Amino acid sequence: MEFRTIVPIEKGPFQIEPLEEMLFVGSCFADSIGRRFVEDKFRAVVNPFGVMYNPASILHTVERSDIAPKTAVFTLGTNHVYRLKETGEIVDNCEKRPARLFEEEELSIDACADYLCRAIDVLQQRQPDVRVILTVSPIRYRKYGYHGSQLSKATLLLAINRMVSAIATQQSPITYFPAYEIMMDELRDYRFYADDMLHPSTQAVEYIWQRFGEMFFSEHTRQFLEEWRPVKAALAHRPFNPDSPEYQAFLADAHAREAALIKKYLNQ
Numbered sequence: 001m002e003f004r005t006i007v008p009i010e011k012g013p014f015q016i017e018p019l020e021e022m023l024f025v026g027s028c029f030a031d032s033i034g035r036r037f038v039e040d041k042f043r044a045v046v047n048p049f050g051v052m053y054n055p056a057s058i059l060h061t062v063e064r065s066d067i068a069p070k071t072a073v074f075t076l077g078t079n080h081v082y083r084l085k086e087t088g089e090i091v092d093n094c095e096k097r098p099a100r101l102f103e104e105e106e107l108s109i110d111a112c113a114d115y116l117c118r119a120i121d122v123l124q125q126r127q128p129d130v131r132v133i134l135t136v137s138p139i140r141y142r143k144y145g146y147h148g149s150q151l152s153k154a155t156l157l158l159a160i161n162r163m164v165s166a167i168a169t170q171q172s173p174i175t176y177f178p179a180y181e182i183m184m185d186e187l188r189d190y191r192f193y194a195d196d197m198l199h200p201s202t203q204a205v206e207y208i209w210q211r212f213g214e215m216f217f218s219e220h221t222r223q224f225l226e227e228w229r230p231v232k233a234a235l236a237h238r239p240f241n242p243d244s245p246e247y248q249a250f251l252a253d254a255h256a257r258e259a260a261l262i263k264k265y266l267n268q
Contacts, residue, residue, distance in 0.1 A: 004188075007181045009215045011255045014131045018224035018265040019043055025061045026075030027053050029137040029179065032205045033075070033212070039232070040225060045069070050093060053077035054160070055115035056218065057092040062119040064196060068126040074116065075179070077137040079107040079155040080144065082218065106152070112159035120174065131173040133216070135162045138183030138208075139267075140198050151198055152182060177215060181210050224265050231257045 016022075022044040024034030034046030048065050052058050054159040058074050082102040083092045094102060107115070116134070123130045136156050141149045148215060157180070164176050183192070183200055200208070213222070234254040239247045 001042070005033070005185050007027075007178050009178070009211060010233075012133075012216045014071075014216070015174055015218035016042075016221055017218050018221050019262065020071060021069045022256045023065075023067050023069040023072040024075070025052055025058050025072070026135075027051060027077030027137040028140060029077070029139055029200070029205075030073065030075035032092045032208060033073070036205070036209050040228060052092060053120070054079060054081050055089045055112045055156075055222055056081050059115045059119040059122075060092055060180070062122045064213075068129065069130060071131045071133065073122075073133045073135065074119065075137050076112075076160070077139065078141055078144075078149075078152045078157075079112055080141075080152060081105050081107055087268075107155070109155055109162065112156060113162050116159065116163060116247050120232070129173065133162070133175055133177050134140055135177045136160070136180040138180045138200055144197060162214075177212060179212075182202075182208055182211055212245075217240075227261055231261060 020042055022034075022037060022042055024030045024037070024044060024046045026047070026268055028051050031051060033046055037044040038046065045065075045067055047061070049061050052061050053076075055076060058076070062072075066119070082094060082104055083089060084091050085101055085103055091102070093124055120130075120132050123132070139144065141152065144152060150175075160176055164174060169249075183204065187200070187204050187207065192201050192207075193199065194201050213225075214223055217225075231254060234250070235258065237250075239250075241247065
């Protein structure tokens with residue numbers, strides 16, 4: 001008997017290889033998933049200018065950076081933006097300035113899709129064959145009210161669906177990963193939430209990472225992660241006496257295994 005609903009996931013239209021150059025931009029959920037890729041030796045850059053919650057701010061990050069990744073992951077948190085009243089400019093961070101200086105606005109479906117299209121265009125100018133994964137953060141925003149948070153997520157989901165549907169081909173370099181649906185449907189129990197009951201727990205993030213791998217990891221990547229796991233554990237080991245000759249030899253061996261593994265998969 002099955003006591004939960006599993007979100008079906010098919011293989012993505014492209015596969016992520018070991019040590020791949022990647023860019024993660026978006027909400028704090030992008031930080032959580034992106035750090036997992038960094039830990040597993042992908043050449044990933046995660047939110048280089050800080051957390052970005054809305055499509056406009058994601059565009060601003062892409063424009064400001066000079067990164068040309070093979071795969072980019074955009075994680076959208078909200079369609080709410082803040083404009084500086086003096087200039088009308090959408091700001092990415094209010095920098096603790098008084099709220100009276102800003103005006104809150106909700107981006108429409110069309111506006112969200114337009115900002116995302118522009119961000120992808122910028123990436124494609126630098127890397128014509130860049131692949132883009134779009135996802136919606138499962139983190140709810142209490143300050144909008146829970147109904148308002150759902151409406152915000154719905155706007156983002158509709159904008160992404162419009163984009164993906166418009167370019168849907170078998171070889172499409174732009175696709176959607178259902179992180180939001182996995183959290184809402186598979187992990188709906190509060191034991192999968194952090195203490196604030198809004199953010200996914202470490203266990204939930206790990207599970208979503210595994211589902212992400214089901215969709216996008218190549219066989220080479222799975223093999224690399226299998227070989228990397230014991231090396232990663234060795235490097236993470238915290239001994240009672242870190243200055244002992246025995247531990248220093250152990251650490252040198254782990255670093256040598258790490259270097260050999262990276263060399264092996266970079267040359268494939």
